[in-house]
Structure formats: structure tokens, C-alpha cells
């Protein structure tokens with residue numbers, strides 16, 4: 001490629017807030033109900049019905065906005081965004097236009113694999129709006145009709161709009177991962193992408209290093225991104241496509257409008273989407289059925305001080321408290337709050353944070369993945385695992401045997417002591433170990449000579465022999481004792 | 491500001507109103523008078539008047555997040571011009 005370019009990405013995330021009832025009526029928000037059984041005159045837009053704001057939805061939005069370091073204006077209001085679409089029964093969506101409930105925040109992202117430096121992604125605004133219904137395709141009848149289910153209509157959504165601050169597909173993925181994790185820790189959404197609780201649209205273009213300065217390509221909004229993997233693939237595809245189109249046509253952001261394209265994952269391409277007619281003219285105006293909301297500073301501070309510990313803070317606390325790597329702390333925090341609590345209990349009870357972290361991020365996670373179970377279904381309690389870690393840390397049992405013990409503990413749901421006696425593992429008495437080592441040293445003059453000549457690795461052969469004499473012999477101990485014995489020899 | 495016939499054509503398209511030639515003429519004239527009437531407000535000085543988002547001085551009206559009754563499906567679908575046992579039916583949505 002003759003010119004280098006930068007990828008520029010901003011993301012719009014719609015997240016469904018976890019309320020029992022809808023944003024402006026008391027219909028259920030439960031997913032998967034029979035079509036059109038969770039609607040009322042308010043959410044299907046009957047004349048004369050009046051919306052009333054759900055207090056909990058506002059509170060969850062506020063909590064999220066504060067966690068995203070947003071300014072919370074004292075005054076906020078709701079507006080009507082007008083367009084015609086069959087899944088929008090009122091002919092307008094109640095959203096927020098010029099006075100959103102929050103703005104100018106940021107989310108810090110960092111990559112434990114260090115592919116990019118830690119950076120802040122700006123949050124332009126986060127506003128509270130209602131969801132639309134669902135269009136179903138009538139495959140059964142194969143007719144030209146579309147079927148409409150309005151159960152989802154009026155479900156509370158928080159739209160979180162990032163600044164175009166991401167510079168790679170990787171950064172976009174990490175932003176989404178960190179944002180989702182924060183929402184889960186806050187308990188404001190289940191973030192279930194299959195059920196549409198978290199939806200992503202991407203605004204993307206590229207800045208080409210042209211012969212006489214930077215050239216920006218027209219912005220494309222990519223829709224239909226159903227997983228974070230899709231986001232990454234679609235962005236990579238768009239960057240390449242926009243470069244090719246620029247080479248062919250010379251179109252830039254200055255002479256070509258924003259377009260909407262949909263991601264087709266099976267084909268691995270984006271395709272132009274038919275624009276909603278006159279979509280640019282939403283004719284927003286304040287919804288006269290709703291009154292504004294005033295949030296005093298004291299209330300903002302109250303919510304702020306009541307926030308749970310957020311993922312970034314937990315990561316750095318785990319690193320400081322237990323001396324674990326940022327890579328491990330990231331793995332632990334990604335698993336969610338119960339996993340963090342489990343790790344901390346193992347670390348505290350075993351007295352060895354690093355070893356505790358190794359055991360939970362490697363052995364424990366391996367079991368969860370292999371058996372497709374959750375931590376709640378994992379058979380060992382934190383004190384049980386801590387006990388094993390303590391034995392390893394104290395040199396009572398060496399690591400390969402400890403892993404056998406662990407597998408037995410998991411398979412037979414018993415604690416370390418029971419597993420060890422079942423496996424015939426006992427700590428070898430120190431005088432017995434010493435005797436084994438004396439015999440080995442006496443029987444292997446060649447190895448002794450090699451070690452004395454500086455070939456320390458020659459000792460390895462003795463470890464295997466010791467294991468044959470007593471399978472419970474700790475190789476580290478054998479090595480230490482043999483080296484001591486050899487050093488004392490003339 | 492005076493309202494043009496093109497303005498009225500655009501607004502009627504956005505509002506999904508199909509107006510005939512004579513209706514467009516009438517509407518241009520009538521809506522023009524309404525806009526002109528409202529425009530008189532421009533003569534007032536509003537330098538010391540706070541902008542309002544609502545005609546009432548009310549704010550912070552909330553409902554608790556508790557479930558209420560929804561409509562039976564039959565009732566919800568009752569007014570639909572076209573429906574089946576579960577859903578509203580509409581002409582195929584383009585671009586989906």
C-alpha cells in the first residue's frame with residue numbers, strides 16, 4: 001500500500017438498563033415473552049396516554065454516567081425524535097437531544113498484553129431513551145409481510161457515545177470489553193448481546209498520510225454488529241475498503257456524506273443499508289408529556305460515594321495487595337466479582353498471593369473452561385483450595401504432585417488431606433530424604449564429578465532416581481540436599 | 491420569515507400526509523399565517539427571560555419500578571388494520 005493511514009473509531013453503545021418495568025409505563029421488560037403480551041396504551045402509543053419516568057431507570061443511568069466520569073448537568077429533559085418505522089408505534093422515540101443527562105466523561109483502557117499504551121477514551125454523552133419494538137420475518141408464510149412484536153417497545157436504554165478516540169480494532173475491542181465489565185460490576189445491565197441488551201454501532205473512517213498532508217475518508221456508520229468479534233472484523237474490513245474506495249474515487253469527508261452500512265458476518269463484508277427516508281430530519285422538540293429532571297449536586301455526590309469498587313480500581317488493588325502481575329489481575333477481574341472474591345479468600349488464607357493467583361488463573365480456570373461450569377458450580381471452596389496452595393507454598397508437596405491432588409479434589413469433591421491419602425501421598429520424613437540422597441550421591445561418582453566440575457544440571461539425573469525410590473520425594477528438596485552433600489565432599 | 495410551498499411539501503412528506511395541489515395552496519397560506527402570528531414574539535426582548543423546557547414549573551415526576559397490568563393481546567391488537575394471532579402485520583420493511 002503506497003500510503004500509510006490511521007484508523008479512527010468512535011462507538012455508540014446501547015445498553016438495556018436492568019429494571020423490572022419499562023421506562024415510561026409499568027409493563028414488564030422481561031425478555032422472550034409471547035409476542036405482544038407486555039404492552040399497554042402508553043408503550044403502544046394510544047392517544048391520551050401519559051408516560052411517567054421510571055425512577056430506577058434514571059438512577060441506573062446516573063450511576064453509569066458517574067462511573068464513566070461524566071459531568072451531570074443539574075437540568076435535563078426528554079425530546080421527541082420523529083420518524084416513521086413500523087416498530088415505533090408512536091411515530092417518535094422519546095430520547096434526549098440538546099440537554100442529555102450526562103456528558104464529557106471518559107473511560108480508561110489498557111492492554112495487559114501491552115499492544116498499546118493505556119489511554120482515556122472520551123465519552124461525549126450518555127443519555128436515557130426508550131427502545132423500539134422488534135420486526136420479525138415471516139418465514140413460515142413466506143409472504144411479503146413483516147410481523148411486529150412490541151414487547152420491547154419502551155424498554156429503558158442508555159446510549160453511551162464515545163469520542164472518535166480509538167485507533168485500532170484492538171483498542172475498540174478493549175474499550176467494549178472494559179465498558180461491558182464496568183456495567184456488569186455496577187449491576188446496571190446484564191449486557192447479554194444475544195438478547196440485545198448490549199448493542200454496538202461503530203463510526204469509522206481512516207486518515208491517510210497523503211503527499212500534501214492528512215486526508216480523511218467519508219465517515220461510515222456500521223450497524224448489525226452482534227458480537228465484539230464482529231466489531232473487530234468489520235472495522236478491519238472497513239479500513240481496507242475505505243482505502244480502496246479512496247484510491248479509486250478520491251472521495252473525502254469534505255465531499256461525501258456519512259453513510260450507513262451493515263456488517264454481514266457470513267460474507268465478511270459491509271453492505272450499504274437503505275437509509276430511512278428523510279432520516280436526517282428528526283425534528284426534535286421537548287416532549288410536553290414529560291417534565292424535566294433536576295439533579296442536585298448533593299444527589300450526584302451521594303451516588304458517587306455509593307459506587308461499588310470498579311474493575312480498574314480492583315485491578316490495581318490486587319496488584320498492590322498480593323504482588324501479582326497486571327496480566328493476572330486482568331484475568332481475575334475479567335471473570336467477575338465472585339471470582340475476585342474467591343481469589344482474595346484463597347490468597348489471604350494461603351498467605352501466598354502469587355501462588356494463589358497462579359492456581360486460580362490456571363488450574364481453576366482450566367476446570368471451569370473444560371467442564372463449561374461457572375464458579376458457583378466449582379466443587380472446591382476457597383478455604384479448600386487455599387489449603388492446597390499453602391501446602392505447595394510451604395514445600396510440603398511439589399507442584400506436579402499438587403496438580404494431581406487438585407484434580408482428585410475436584411473429581412471426588414474432597415479436601416487436600418483426603419485426596420493426598422487416597423493418592424498415597426505423604427510428606428517424606430526429612431531423615432529418610434537425607435538417606436536417599438546420601439545413597440544416590442555415593443552410587444553416582446560420575447554425576448558428583450560433573451557437578452564439582454561446574455555442570456550443575458547433571459544433578460537432574462539424581463532427581464529421577466530419587467523419585468523412583470520414593471514417589472513423594474520433593475525434587476527441589478532432593479536437589480538442595482544433594483548439592484549440599486556434594487559441596488561437603490572433598 | 492414566510493413559509494414557502496416547498497416547506498409545506500417537505501413537512502407533509504415527513505408527516506406522511508398526501509396533499510393535493512389545492513390543499514398545498516391552502517396549507518401554505520394558513521400555516522404561513524400561524525407562523526407569522528408566532529413570529530410576533532420576536533418583537534419582545536427576552537434578554538432577562540430564562541429558557542423553558544416545559545410550560546409547567548414542575549420537575550422530577552417519577553414512578554416506582556413496579557410491575558403493573560399490561561393489555562391482553564387481543565385488546566392490544568384490536569385496532570390493527572392487519573394482524574395474525576400474535577403480531578401486527580405490516581408491509582415488508584425494506585432494507586432488513
Ligand SMILES: [Zn+2]
Pocket residue numbers: 022025026027038039040041042043044154
Ligand atoms: Zn406499557
